Amino acid sequence: PNYDVMTDPAMYYETLYRALYNAKAYNGSSAAAAYAYADVALLDDKNGGVGYMVYTVPGGEKLIGTNFKLNPRATLGYSDGEYYYIPDNWYDEIFDKGNLRSEYNFSVSGSTDKLNVYLSAGYLNDSGIVSGSGFERFTTRIKADYQAKEWLKIGANTAYTYYDSKAPGSQTDWGSSGNLFYVTNMIAPIYPMYVRNADGTIKVDNRGITVYDFGGSSTNFTRSFMALANPAITLKLDKYHAYTDVVNSKWYATANIIEGLQFTATVGANIRNQRSNNLYNQFYGASVGSQGAVSVRHYREFGVNQQYLLTYKKNIATNHNIDLLVGYESYNLKLQNLGGSNTKLYNPYIGELSNAIQIPPSVYSYTDTYTTQGILARAQYDFKEKYFLSASYRRDASSRFHPDKRWGNFGSIGGAWLISKENFMSSINWIDMLKIKASYGIQGNDNLGNYYAYLDQFTVTNSSGDFSVAFAYKGNKDITWETSYAFNGGVDFELFGSKLTGTVEYFSRKTVDLLYNQPVPISLGYSSIPMNVGSIVNNGVELELNGTILKTNNILWTANFNATHYKNKITDLAETPKKAGGIKGSNYIYRIGGSLYNSYLRKWAGVDPETGKSLYYVDPDKGDMTTTDDYTKAVQCDLGSTLAKVYGGFGTTINAFGFDLSIQLSYQLGGKLYDGSYEQLMHQGDDPGTNWSMDILKAWTPEKPSTKYPRLDASIDTYQKQSSRFLTSSDYLSFNNVMLGYTLPKNLVKSLKLSTVRIYVSGDNLGVISARKGLDPRQSLGLGSSTTSGNYSYSAMRTISAGISLSF
Template sequence: MNYLKSMPAQRNNCSCRMKMFVVYFILMSTLAVFAQNNLGEKRQQTNTVTGVVLNEEDQEPIIGATVLVKGTPIGVITDWNGKFSLTNIPSSAKMLEISYIGMKTQEIPVADVVKVLLKSNVQELDEVMVVAYGTSKKSTFTGSAALVKADKLNERPVTNVTSALVGVVPGVQVSTANGQPGSESSIYVRGIGSYGASNTPLIVLNGMPYDNAISSINPNDIESLTVLKDAASSALYGSRAANGVIMITTKKGSQGKMSVNVKLNQGIIDKQTSDYQKVGLNDYVSLYWENLRNRYIRDGKEDTAGQLASSGLFDELSYNPFNVPNNQVVDATGKMNANAQFLWPEDVDWVNAIQQLGNRTDASVSISGATEKTDFYASAGYTNEEGYVIGSQFGRYTISGNINSKIKKWLKTGVNISANMSNSDGNQNEGQGNNINPFRFTRYVGPIYPIHVHNPENGEYLRDELGNLIYDFGTGYSVGGVTVPIRDYIAGNNPAIELQKNQNSNKRNTIIAKVYTEMSFLKDFTLALNGSVGANSYLASSAAIVYPEKGNTGTLTKTNSFTTTWTFNELLSYAKDFNLHHIDFMVGHESYDYEYNYLTTSMKDQKFDNNFEFPNYSNLNSTPLSYTNRYTTEGYLSRFNYDYDSRYFFSGSFRRDGSSRFYKDSRWGNFWSIGGGWRIDKESFLSDVSFVDILKLRASYGEVGNDNVGSYYPWRATYEVAQNASEAGYIQNTLENKRLQWEVSHNSDIALEFTLLHGKYSGAIEFFNRQSSNLLFSVPLSPSTGVNSVDMNAGTMYNRGIEAELTAKIFDKKMLSWSISGNATYLKNRITKLPVDPFVSGVHKIEKDHARYTYWLRQWRGVDPATGNSLYVPTENALTSSESLVKINNNTYTTSIEEALYDYSGESTPKVTGGISTNLSYQRFTLSLAFYYQLGGKMYDVAYNTLMSPGTGSLSYSALHVDILNRWQKSGDITNVPRISNGSDSNDLQAGTSTRWLISSNMLELSNINLGYDFAKHWINPLEISGLRLYISADNVFQITKRKGIYPRRNIFSGYSSNGDVYLPSRVFTAGLNMTF
C-alpha cells in the first residue's frame, strides 16, 4: 500500500485515523488493566530461605545485593553483613536470582540455607543497548553505538538531559549556545555533515521519532541514552539518520515488590563565564581623550590637539560624570584633574543591575513494580529554575506512565503516556518588539553612564512626581527643568528597567502517547504493532511597555503554533538458535506524518498598563502571518543478524524511504548497511593469554539519508504576495526544482574493543569516515530568471577521525574503589566538491579541499614601532604601487587595511574534543568529577575587537578592554596594540576584520563535581526505607580559556564569537536526596 501516492497535496483522513488510534488505545489500556490483576494474585506460601551473599574474589559480604524468588514479586536486599531472609515463598518456586551491580547474576535452587558467591562481571560488552527497532547485546553488535545509563545521567542534576552528554560520548559534541533556563543545546555526531541542510541528529523516544523540545522530557524518567553513530547502527532510520540517532528510553517497572522513589534537589545559580576585563573610570576617560587627540593630530592640528581634546571630550562622550567643568577634567597633556570627583559612583554597575542569584528546584516522585506478567511505572515531576538574569525563568510540570502486560504466553501489550507543561520567561533577545538585549548593552556600556537620571550639576538623583527614581534612557528629555544629555551609546534603552517591565514568555504543552502489541506465533516469529501520537502547542508573547522617556508607545507580539505527529509501524521478527548458530531477521513498514500550524501578529500603541492582550492596543504593528507545513515519510525496512558461537557476527539492514519533501520522481531513496564482528578472545590461540578478557574487532559500511533540506516544500516554486500600486500581486521567490533529492551520508567504521586484566582496563579505538554527498548548495542564477539562486544537490564533504576511550579501575575493593575514564575524538573535515566558485561567508571561505569552517582574513602582523600603525601582509598589487609600505627587519608590510592580503588563517573546529572523569568510592561516600576539553581550534573574537576599538561602529564610546593600556604611545614602543584613533585611519588601526582577532579556542572545563553518601541498610530499613542517598553537586564549575570572557563551546564548529548578545551558561550548585521506599 503506497501511502505516498497523494503526498503532499492530500493527507489521509485524519479523523478516521484518530478514531482508529482511540479505539486501539482504549483496547490496549483495558487489556493492561485486566493484566494488572496479576499483581494481586494469591499463592500458596510455605517456605523460608536464609543465606549470605559474598564476593567470590575476597569472600567479603556484598551489601545491597538483590535476592529474588524467580517468577514471583518476592525479593529482599542483603544487609550490612551480606545476609538475607526470605519468607512466605510459594511451594511452586524453584529458583532464586541474585544480582548486584558489577557482578554476574546467578540463579540457584531454592533451599533452606544458601551461600552465594558472586563473580565480578568483567563482561563489559554484554550490556544490553536499545538500538534501532529493538535491543542488542553490545558483545554481538556490529555497529557503533554508545550507551549512557541513568546512573551516569543522575550525576548531573540538569534541566535538559543533553547537558549531561558533554564530554561523555566520544564523537558527540554538545554546543551550548544559550544559558537561558530551559534552552536547548545543539548536538552533533561526528562533525558537520551538511552545508545547506540540517546537521541535527534524529531523536527517538521509546522507539518512535520525537520532534518536540528535549527540555520537555524529565531527565529523572530516563533509563538510558543510546547514541547511534554509524550506518550499521542507524540505517534502519533511513532518510532521517544521516546525522546520527539519539535513542532515549524511559524507565519501567522491574520485578520485586512495589517501589516508590522520591528525588528532591535545591540549588543556586550564577554566571559561569567571567566577563572580559575592562578598564576603570579614569583610564576610560584618559583613553578617550587620547583617542580624540590622535584624531586631531591625524587631521593636521598637532600643536593644539591636546587642548582641543580636553575641551571637546565630553561633547563626544555626552555625559560629564565629574564635579568640574568639561574642559577641566583632563588637561592638555592628558593628566586627570586631581580634584575631579565622580558624581554617581554607586549607579554604574549595570551588570549587577540585571543579574541576581538564581535558584533551582527539582522534585519528582515515581512508583513502579512488576510481577511475572505485568510491570508498571508512573511518575510526576516539577522543575523551577530562575536564571542569574532578572526575569529569566523556566518552569516545567511532567507526568508519565507506562504499563506492560503479558496477557497470554503469546501476547504482550503496553501503553506509554507522557505529558508536560512548561513556561519560559526572559528578555534576552534583541529585536523582539522593542526589547533591549541586556547582554550586549552591559558588556559594552562605558563606566560613565548611569542607570538612573542624575542632576548633571551635582549628581543628585532626580525623581518623578511620586518620588520614584527615574531610569536613564539617554534620550535627552527634561526632568524638573533639568535637561538630561543624549547618550550616544545605544540611546533609548535601559535594560535595568526593561528586564523588569517587558514581557517575553513562551508556553509549551506537549502530550505523547504510544501503544503497542506483540504477538508470538509459530514458536520463533513475533509481530509487533506500534502506534504513537504527539501534540504540541506553543504560545510566545513579547511585549514592550510604554516608556515616555524613550518615546515608546508599547508593542505586543504574539505567536502561536500547534504541531501534531503520527507514527505507525508494523514489525515482523524471526529468531532461531540451532547448535552454535543464531539468526534473526526483521521486516517492517513505518509511516510518519507531521503537521505544523503557525500564526503571528503584532500590535502597537498600548492603552492601559499591565494588560498584554490585543484589545489593549490601538494599531497594527505588522501584517499578520500564518501558514501550515505538512510532511510525510513512508518506509519499508528489513534487518538480518547472524552469529556463530558468539564469536563471528554479521549484520545487514535495508530501508526504502519516501519523503514528501521531494518531487514524485525523486521521492524514494534506498539506504542500507552491512557489518561484521569477531570475538578474537574466543579463539584457541588466545586461550592461554590470561590478561585478555575480551577482544572484539568490528567493521561496518552503509549509506543513510538526510531529507531535512530546509523548507517542507523545497522542490516547489514559491511566491510572495506583494503590492503593485493599489493592486495585489505575486513575486516569485524560488524556482521549481524537481531534481532536488536526498543528501546521502556514506559511513565506514572499524573498531577494536577490549577488556583486560579481569576488568581492570577496558576501552575501544575506532576509525570512521563519514562521506557526505548530494550536499545542498545555493547556485547563483542569471538575473533574467527573476530569482537570485536555486538549491542544488552538487557538493561533497567528508568527516574523518579517530575515537578512543579507556577506563581504568585503579582500586576495586570493598572499602575503596577508584576508576578513571577518558575519551578523545580527532576530527578532520574537508569539502571535496563545490558546485560554485569559492565564496566568502562571513569570516570563513568555502572552497574545495578546505574545511567547512576555514578562516579567510586579512593577515595582520603586529605594530610598527616607529608610528604605532597596524602592519599587514600586502597584496601583490600593493607591493608595486602602494605608498603605505614599510620595511621592518627585511620584511615588507602595508599600514593600509585596504591593501592587506586575505589568506587562509586556520580552522575554527577543534581538532580534538573529549572528556575525563573519575569516580572514587570510600565506604559509603562517593565522589565523581567530570571534565570536558577541546584542542586545536580558533575563535574569531568580535567582542574583543569591539572593546579594543574605541570610537568605531554602532557602539561608539563603549567600554574598553584592559589590553588597550598596552597601546603604542610613542616612537620605539614595542607592543602588539596599535595607537588608538577614531579618525579616518581607525579602520586601518583596529576595527577591520583580520587575524588580529583570532584566538585559540582551547579550553578545559570542570563540568561537574558530585559528592554523595549512601545510608547503610540497617540504619534505614527500620524506617521502611530501602535506599537513601544525600548528595551535593556543582555543574559547569569553571573553565580555563585563553582569554577571560570567551566561551568556546558556544559555537564549537563555526568558532564565531558574537558581540556579547547571548545568555552565557550558568553555574549551578545543588544539594539533594534520592530516597526509595
C-alpha cells in the first residue's frame, strides 16, 4: 500500500518554500530576509534545498511567490541547455502491476487390497511485481502404504521441491536506496527517473542501455534524496538468483506384536541444497568503481529424525478404554555453508567467482550441528467415551546447552467430560454435544539463535600473513531450557441440530527462564550474553463459531467467526535489569508488570497554539506533566502495551444450484503500532527531497492555531523524532479472499468421462481498511518492538486468479 503522499511537484516546492521561509522568519529574520533565503535555498542541495529545478519560469521571475504559490507563468519541464528535467512517476515506472501468476496441480491415487498409492505434481510461476524478481516452483510427492504381512505394514512419503527464486536484495531494508517500496513512498514528486537530452528525449548510452538519473553523477543537478542511486536500473542489471532443491522423506514400519500391542519405527530425512548467485553490475550503481562484483553461496542442510513408539490399546469390560505409549526420538541436523565474493568482472553478465579477478577474493565456510533427543510416555483413558483423562511425560536434551544443563523434564495432564452423554441431558433437545475440557502442561524451548550458546566463540582472520583471533560470541554455560507452564480450559458445543457449533477456551501460559541475549557494555569486548532472564505470563480467551444459516435441497449457507483476546505480562527479570528498573531500548521497555510490547517513548502533548511548536511532557513516569517544546528536555516514559485487545476473522459461504461463493475477512481492534513511515513523511522541511504526507498541509499557521500538526520549519528536526505522536491505531479490516465458483452438472460431466468439473475465479488480499492510508498493520511485532519502520517490503499482494478443477 502507498501512503497518501504528494504527487504534485508544484505543491511540493510550495510546501518546502514555506518551511525554509519559516526557518528564518521565526528565528529573528525579517520577512524580506526570509523570502530571500527561501528563494536561494529552495533549489540548493547544500543549503536545505532539493537540488533540482523542473519548471521553466520567465526570465527574472521567481519560482515561488510571496504568497507561497507557484508562479502562474511557470511551465513544467526545464532545460539547462545540456539536459532536460521533468518529474517521472517512479511507482508506475518501477512496478509491474499486471504481472501474471500461473499455477497447475495434478494428483492421482489408486489402491488394491494391500497397496495404497498417491501421486501429485504441481507447477507455479510468478513473475513478481518488482524488477528482477520472480519465483518458479516445481513440486512432486509420492505416498505409498503396503500391507506386507498380516502383522506388518510399511510405508513411505517422499516430497521433492525445486524452486528458482529471483529476489532482489534490500527490499526489506529501512532507508535503503535499493528498496523500491521505500523509494516510491519517500521520493519527492519532483525528480526525474531518466536522464533526458536537451530536446526531452530519454538518453541511451553506447551499449543501448537507457540512461537513468542517479541524482548526482548523471546530470548537472544533485538530488537531495538518495543521491548517487537509482534502484529502477540497478535492480534490472543486478541479478539475484537462488536455486533450491528440497527433499522431505519419511519411512515407517508398523508391527502388530500381539492384540493391542503395536510397535512403530519412523525415520525421516530433510535435505535442502541451495546455490545463490548475486551479480552487481559494473555500469550503474554502487559497484561501478569496483568494475562489478559477484557473490556466490552454497548452503546444505541435512536433518534426520528418528522415532520409535510402542503403543498398547485395550478395551476392558466394554466401558473402559486405555491407550498407552512409550517411545524414543532424536533429531540430528547438519548445516554447511560455503561462499565467496570478488570484484572486477571480465564478462559483466556472468555471476560466477571465476569471472572475477580481483586478488584476494573473500571466501568463507563453516559447519553447524544441532542435536536433540528425548524419551516420552503417554497414557489415555476414557469411560464410556464420556469421561476422558490423559497424562504425558517426556525428558529432552538439546545440544545448545552445556552437558550439565542439557536435559529438561516436561509433561502434561488433561481431562474432558462429554456432558451431553449424561442421562440428565437427554431432555434438552437443542443441545447436540457439550464437552468441558481442561489441560495443564509443561513445555521447553531451546531456540536462542546460536547452536553453541554455552561456548565462547571466535573468528580467525589474516593479520599480515599471521593468525589473528577475534572474539565473536560470549557463551554462557549456565543457560538452560526456557520452560512454559500452560493451562487450557474450555467448552466445545453443537447446538440446534448442529446448526451452531463452536469452542470457547481460556488459556494461560507462564514462561520462566526466558532465553534472551542480554545487552552488556561494549567495553567488555562483546555486545550481549545469552541468559535466562525472567518470566512472563500470557493469558486470554479464544472463541470460534460456525453456523448454518440456511439449508435446503439446493441451498447451503454457512458462516464462521473467531476472536482472540490476549494479554502479556512480565513477572520477573534477572537481578541486574530488575535493579535498573527494567531493560530499556530505543523505543521499548521490559519491566516487571509490563508486557513485552510496551512502548517507551517521549509523550507528545500536542501543538502550542501560540508558536506552532510541538510540546512534550517532561517526565510522566515520575509525575512531572509540565510541558516543554525542547525535545531534549523530555524523558522517555512507559506508554503501555501496543497489543490488540481482540483479533480474529469471519466469513461466509453460500452453495446454491451449483454455484458457490465464499468471503473471508480478518480484523484487529484496540492495539497500536509506531508508524515510522508516517514519521518520516511528516518532516518539517529539514529532510529536503523526501516526500510529504498530505497531512502536512494541515500544519500550524497563525491563521490555523488549533491543529495537531506543528508548524513547518526547516530549522527544527525534532518534531518528527520518535514520540507518542506517531503511535497509531493498529485496527484493521482485511478482505482476505473472495471466491466464486460453478460446478458443472453431473450428467454433463459424465458425458466428458469426468467425475467433477469446477470453474472458479478468486481474489486474494483485495484490500485493507486501517487508521491511515498506506498503513498495513498486518505485521507481527518482534520482541522489544512496538514499531514498524514502514511498509517497505512485499505486503500481502492483491491477486486475481481463475482456474478449473477436474476430477477423474
